Amino acid sequence: MQTLQIELGSLVLKNPFMAASGTFGFGEEYADIMDLKVLGALVVKGLTLKPQKGNKPPRVVETPAGMLNAIGLQNPGLDSFLARELPRLNQQGIPVIVNINGAEENDFVTLARELQEAPGILALELNVSCPNVKEGGMAFGTSPVVLSGLVEKVKRVCRMPLIVKLSPNVTDIGEIARAAERSGADILSLINTIKGMVIDTHTATPLLGNLTGGLSGPAIRPVAVRMVYEVFQATGLPLIGMGGVTSLQDALEFFMAGASAVAVGAGNFVAPDTIPRLIADLQSYLENKGLNSPAVLTGLAHGRY
Amino acid sequence: MFLTTAHVRKKETVAQNCFTLSLHEEKIASHCTPGQFVHVRLSAGYDPFLRRPFSIAAADPAEGVFRLLIQVVGEGTRLLQRIQEGQTLDCLGPLGSGFIPGEAPYFLVAGGIGAAPLIFLAQALSKQNQPVRYYYGTASAAERVSLHAWLPTAIEQIDATEDGSKGFSGRVTAAVNRDILQGKKPGQIMACGPQAMLQELVRLNAAWKVPMQFSLEERMACGTGACQGCAVEIAEETGATNFLRVCREGPVFEAHKVVEFHANASN
Known part of the structure; x- marks a missing residue:
């Protein structure tokens, strides 16, 4: 019997395709054009304890086969999420993963503790890789020591599966991955955006209001695939791969590099029906190949040379 | 909001670097209001990456046609200018919140x-x-x-x-x-x-x-409100300010x- 269901440790998803945090809001925006229940999971926009205003514009700019963004984690905060967004997501039967952010360790711990009690959340994703906020963000994800300290503290209050989202803005992502694994991470997701800059040559000024932003889209895919490949060798944790996925072909690269699930990010902006299309395409692919489950694809590219 | 395919009924050059497209797509033509826009995909590929937003310049629900007025300003609009009558465009729309009636004149x-x-x-x-x-x-x-x-x-x-x-x-x-x-x-x-x-x-x-x-106008990515890229700072009645989305609240x-x-x- 063929199934698209996958297991990332104790996290079970009905298919391996997720909407990456920050690219699907809280689900409301795309509800007109697709049934959000088909998603393997919706990772909601990065959440902080208090509402965040976000960065001054311009916040986005197109780049070759991709884009830079510097939104600055604009979000309504925990209370509003629990009162407004989560009940709506639950009512619609959407599988939810909550991406949590903080300026200091205690913010993450408090968020994790509060969210344990909330209904209908499959897992938490620890965002230690946002390149666009002044405090916290990527600073937690670029030092193995700092990351270990944070993951241990969050893990103490977190009973649900804990995903750690890794930054590509490091020299050795394997070392960071091992630190996360040692301190209790259940799953790793990668990659977050790559820090970049565009300069407006007419005004000789960085184009984004935040000066720098995070690069996403097909332009970063080879970097992301390489990092998934390295992290698969560095740890034994289940991986969620992402970075420029727009087609099944792209997703297969991530599976073969070592991912068990794949998230679609900026590709949603161009083709909002990407995930339903990937689900259908994966189904046909498995049928044509006579395979029972996408799990058999994970890590196939290893040990080839 | 619909994710749909519009047929190019008519394309005309109307000024220096400026052309119009009459697009047949009944759902958009019958649901749009003045001030709303459509988010147009430039090609089936991903480079250039993002869709381009264009204000709806006219709509005829009876004919199922809406019109866009497009100025060629960069790579994306130059690509779009190559489209021919009879071809199709991938359109997301109608999007955004339009003009609210005021007092005449x-x-x-x-x-x-x-x-x-x-x-x-x-x-x-x-x-x-x-x-x-x-x-x-x-x-x-x-x-x-x-x-x-x-x-x-x-x-x-x-x-x-x-x-x-x-x-x-x-x-x-x-x-x-x-x-x-x-x-x-x-x-x-x-x-x-x-x-x-x-x-x-x-x-x-x-x-x-x-x-x-x-x-x-603001630089825009998703066009639906999901990414919060096209922010504009708006003052509330209280004096506090917030970033709202040009594509959604605007x-x-x-x-x-x-x-x-x-x-x-x-x-």
């Missing part, structure tokens, strides 16, 4: 390609027999789109060119100011155009004191709430 103030959403608005207001003056400013006559085919005859059109090659010689905002000083009082101003034009309207409105709505905003115009005006 209406002065519509268009700068350059900002004419597009105001044509649709003029058509809608004209159907309701509202008095409308349509001010249309460009740098020169060569950049002008002939709006006679678009605007209902009842609407008074005032042209302005900065080089004086057609109509009022000078900025379109100066033409509006001339008329107001001569006693033509608008109940509502609706405007779309370059930042400098909108800023000048805000400056002049210190004397006019007329409610104004602006259709704004593109049309009440001018007095748009922080950047007032920050600049007080300098």
Whole structure:
């Protein structure tokens, strides 16, 4: 019997395709054009304890086969999420993963503790890789020591599966991955955006209001695939791969590099029906190949040379 | 909002670097309101990456057709210019929140390609027999789109060119100011155009004191509100400010709430 269901440790998803945090809001925006229940999971926009205003514009700019963004984690905060967004997501039967952010360790711990009690959340994703906020963000994800300290503290209050989202803005992502694994991470997701800059040559000024932003889209895919490949060798944790996925072909690269699930990010902006299309395409692919489950694809590219 | 395929019924060059597309897509044509836009995919590929937003310049629900007025300004619009009649365009829309009815008479103030959403608005207001003056400013006559085919005859059109090659010689905002000083009082101003034009309207409105709505532009990614990329700082009644989305709460905003115009005006 063929199934698209996958297991990332104790996290079970009905298919391996997720909407990456920050690219699907809280689900409301795309509800007109697709049934959000088909998603393997919706990772909601990065959440902080208090509402965040976000960065001054311009916040986005197109780049070759991709884009830079510097939104600055604009979000309504925990209370509003629990009162407004989560009940709506639950009512619609959407599988939810909550991406949590903080300026200091205690913010993450408090968020994790509060969210344990909330209904209908499959897992938490620890965002230690946002390149666009002044405090916290990527600073937690670029030092193995700092990351270990944070993951241990969050893990103490977190009973649900804990995903750690890794930054590509490091020299050795394997070392960071091992630190996360040692301190209790259940799953790793990668990659977050790559820090970049565009300069407006007419005004000789960085184009984004935040000066720098995070690069996403097909332009970063080879970097992301390489990092998934390295992290698969560095740890034994289940991986969620992402970075420029727009087609099944792209997703297969991530599976073969070592991912068990794949998230679609900026590709949603161009083709909002990407995930339903990937689900259908994966189904046909498995049928044509006579395979029972996408799990058999994970890590196939290893040990080839 | 629909994710759909529109057929190019007609393509016409209407000015220097400017063309129109008449697109057949019944759902968009029958659901759109003035001020809303469609987010157009440039190709089946991913480079250039993002969709491009275009204000809807006219809609005919009976025919199932809507029109776009497109100025070629960069790589994306150059690509789009290659499209031929009979081909299709991947469109997401209608998107955004449009103009909200105000008090007549209406002065519509268009700068350059900002004419597009105001044509649709003029058509809608004209159907309701509202008095409308349509001010249309460009740098020169060569950049002008002939709006006679678009605007209902009842609407008074005032042209302005900065080089004086057609109509009022000078900025379109100066033409509006001339008329107001001569006693033509608008109940509502609706405007779309370059930042400098909108800023000048805000400056002049210190004397006019007329409610104004602006259709704004900002760099945009998703077009649906999901990414929060196209932020504009808006002042609440309390005095606090928030970043709202041009693609969702906008593109049309009440001018007095748009922080950047007032920050600049007080300098």
